[in-house]
Amino acid sequence: MAARFARVALENIQRPYPCKVDHLMTSADDLAPPAVHHPVFHGSYDWHSSVHMHWLLVRLLALFPDLEGAESIREALDRRLRPEALAAERDYFARPSAATFERPYGWAWLLRLQAESIDLAQRDARAVPWSAACAPLADLLAMRLIDYMAIADFPVRTGTHFNSAFALVMALDYAHALPHPALRQAVVARAHGWFGRDRRYPARYEPGGDEFLSGGLVEAVLMRQVLDGCGFAEWWEQFSPPAGELGQWLMPVAVSDRSDPKLSHLDGLNLSRAWCWGRLESSLPADLVPLARQARLDHLAAGLPHAAAGDYAGTHWLASFATLAMSEVSQAAATSAT
Structure with missing residues (x-):
């Protein structure tokens, strides 16, 4: 089953279409194919699902280092999780028009991807560059989540992408892996206040x-x-x-x-x-x-x-x-x- 999941994930991250775009355009210059705005996370239908699939590949390597096709997974992650590509992803989030892009679900999955990469890097040297490349974007989204929690007086309880509790669960995994005491403190305080x-x-x-x-x-x-x-x-x-x-x-x-x-x-x-x-x-x-x-x-x-x-x-x-x-x-x- 793990090998089947790996094949599905590899196919997904390389499949550019169909693509559901969540993109606020402020001028005609913002019109571009998804891969231009998101050189890493443009496959697998939408941005957060692409992050899902990258996390899945890292997770499967952590669970089964000798999994069938493991070298293909590592080669794919070498190609995708490159510093310059992830810097472009971070630049997208830095746009004023992207202040709420993928909040909080996509943020949560990116933090979870980084947590998994940090954990794997302790046992597999091949994962060290992946976690290093993801770190600036994860740092940005962790701070953005802290800032959001500070102004969010009420939780979102619906069981879709906007769910507050799920995002905090994933953020705690990242806070533990880094570690990130400020993020953990903010999550714990907000969890008590909300729930x-x-x-x-x-x-x-x-x-x-x-x-x-x-x-x-x-x-x-x-x-x-x-x-x-x-x-x-x-x-x-x-x-x-x-x-x-x-x-x-x-x-x-x-x-x-x-x-x-x-x-x-x-x-x-x-x-x-x-x-x-x-x-x-x-x-x-x-x-x-x-x-x-x-x-x-x-x-x-x-x-x-x-x-x-x-x-x-x-x-x-x-x-x-x-x-x-x-x-x-x-x-x-x-x-x-x-």
């Missing part, structure tokens, strides 16, 4: 029709990271949905049309829920653990068949969430899966 007093989360309102994240479960993943074990247990007791609504998170969702770019998000929801249950399992109340364990497996079974095969609406991004779901689990969940 610390939540009570009886209304799970009955999930999912929305095009959501690929569970707003409630991602929030719980974030709070698990910013609270110690005892603190999280108390928070979860207050936060957990009312009786009868928890089942909304335990059952995978059906997808009616996988060729529809929005409806196919629901395959991502199944995979991201599996990731959430895996991260949460070891910290949940004992009576919930078997349900969470089964929910993780059920959601994986529902989502995995579509991660690397099917319509491009899904295959340009789903393999990244599948890899998150399978490789980031608590020890208890990993043991049960084997």
